[in-house]
Amino acid sequence: MSTHDIIRVELDARSYEILAGDALLSEAGRHIAPVLKQNHVFIVTDENVAALHLETVQRSLDDAGISYESLVLPAGDQTKGFAYLQKLIGELLSRRVERDSTVIALGGGVIGDLAGFAAAITLRGIDYVQIPTTLLAQVDSSVGGKTAINTEHGKNLVGMFHQPRLVLADIGVLDTLPQREFLAGYAEVVKYGLINDSAFFTWLEGHGAALREGDRAGRRKAVVKSCQAKADIVAADERETGQRALLNLGHTFGHALEAETGYSDMLLHGEGVAIGAAMAFDLSARMGLCSTEDAARVHRHFAAMGLSTGLDHLQGVAWQAEDLMAHMGRDKKVRGGRMTFVLVKGIGQAFLSQDVAPEDLVAILEDSVSS
Numbered sequence: 001m002s003t004h005d006i007i008r009v010e011l012d013a014r015s016y017e018i019l020a021g022d023a024l025l026s027e028a029g030r031h032i033a034p035v036l037k038q039n040h041v042f043i044v045t046d047e048n049v050a051a052l053h054l055e056t057v058q059r060s061l062d063d064a065g066i067s068y069e070s071l072v073l074p075a076g077d078q079t080k081g082f083a084y085l086q087k088l089i090g091e092l093l094s095r096r097v098e099r100d101s102t103v104i105a106l107g108g109g110v111i112g113d114l115a116g117f118a119a120a121i122t123l124r125g126i127d128y129v130q131i132p133t134t135l136l137a138q139v140d141s142s143v144g145g146k147t148a149i150n151t152e153h154g155k156n157l158v159g160m161f162h163q164p165r166l167v168l169a170d171i172g173v174l175d176t177l178p179q180r181e182f183l184a185g186y187a188e189v190v191k192y193g194l195i196n197d198s199a200f201f202t203w204l205e206g207h208g209a210a211l212r213e214g215d216r217a218g219r220r221k222a223v224v225k226s227c228q229a230k231a232d233i234v235a236a237d238e239r240e241t242g243q244r245a246l247l248n249l250g251h252t253f254g255h256a257l258e259a260e261t262g263y264s265d266m267l268l269h270g271e272g273v274a275i276g277a278a279m280a281f282d283l284s285a286r287m288g289l290c291s292t293e294d295a296a297r298v299h300r301h302f303a304a305m306g307l308s309t310g311l312d313h314l315q316g317v318a319w320q321a322e323d324l325m326a327h328m329g330r331d332k333k334v335r336g337g338r339m340t341f342v343l344v345k346g347i348g349q350a351f352l353s354q355d356v357a358p359e360d361l362v363a364i365l366e367d368s369v370s371s
């Protein structure tokens, strides 16, 4: 078996490759060299990733004859805001970044979104390469070109579409990822099965536990499948005018839960997605669109993996269905005052709907709040 798989994201002049497999960190320089316009790069990373993996990447750049400067930011979602955006761009400019420079985003979704956005607007746009180091970033945030920061008005409200030149997803880098972060990313993997690939969901039911325990080959298959699924959807609808919105399965609910928990450590994004995806199945079953057996299967698989599908473990939040409804009404995806939901006809059969009756929604929220 070759050391990595290659997935192409077809976007005309903005097309690029995702490499997923082994040794991509230690061979990063060799893979990056062909996409560079000059032999100098700016590595952006966070403190946790720097301590574990920065040296490996630096050595590979040395080997490939690429010079670099490294900018290390604090870890955590708070870094993804105006303050660090300004600081990062200030650093790039004071180190004489040029139009032909390339930024290397080495880290999870926080670093990818922030460094990608900085690359999108510095000097009206320079190139960047994604080296995602969390499962969530490998299967979701590093692919598709959405870059953004959070504001006090909400998450990801300021940003741009800016596609990377290359994505390097090294499966071995996940070995250092805390289990909780792994599982949060796993919820996004399951999402792809739930959207349009029931065979993949069935495979995950059988292999999820092994993936959690570190099975490299299984992890690679899951990352490759997920990236392929995302690449296909992005190629068909880069700017989310239509079916790209299917990727938001579980996210309308999930975002509301994240908002209610103050985007704190209490609930990671992917943990909210697991709960939200289960709620989307419950809502669809309640509306008679999907079988209760499929909804139960989704709950069962998340539970078997150690991902909660209820709110009971989130102590100290006075859950109110009305508050959750209010958060949903403020979602980015609201158009002309109407909320778009991702509903399902079954596992692997997601579709977009603007026809959710408020009574059904309230009933689902009340069920989850009281369970």
Ligand SMILES: NC(=O)c1ccc[n+]([C@@H]2O[C@H](COP(=O)([O-])OP(=O)(O)OC[C@H]3O[C@@H](n4cnc5c(N)ncnc54)[C@H](O)[C@@H]3O)[C@@H](O)[C@H]2O)c1
Pocket (backbone or CB within 6 Å): 046, 047, 048, 049, 052, 075, 076, 077, 080, 107, 108, 109, 110, 111, 113, 133, 134, 135, 136, 137, 140, 141, 142, 143, 144, 145, 146, 147, 148, 155, 156, 173, 174, 175, 176, 177, 178, 181, 269
């Ligand atoms: N652009 C998109 O399409 C998109 C999609 C989904 C999510 N996102 C964004 O992604 C962000 C979440 O990303 P995330 O879950 O990767 O979080 P993250 O970047 O905060 O990483 C999670 C934690 O893991 C640490 N870490 C990263 N790699 C590690 C490794 N290999 N070993 C040990 N520790 C490691 C980080 O330092 C951090 O503490 C959110 O801001 C979300 O809005 C963006």
Ligand SMILES: [Zn+2]
Pocket (backbone or CB within 6 Å): 140, 188, 251, 269, 273
């Ligand atoms: Zn997500």
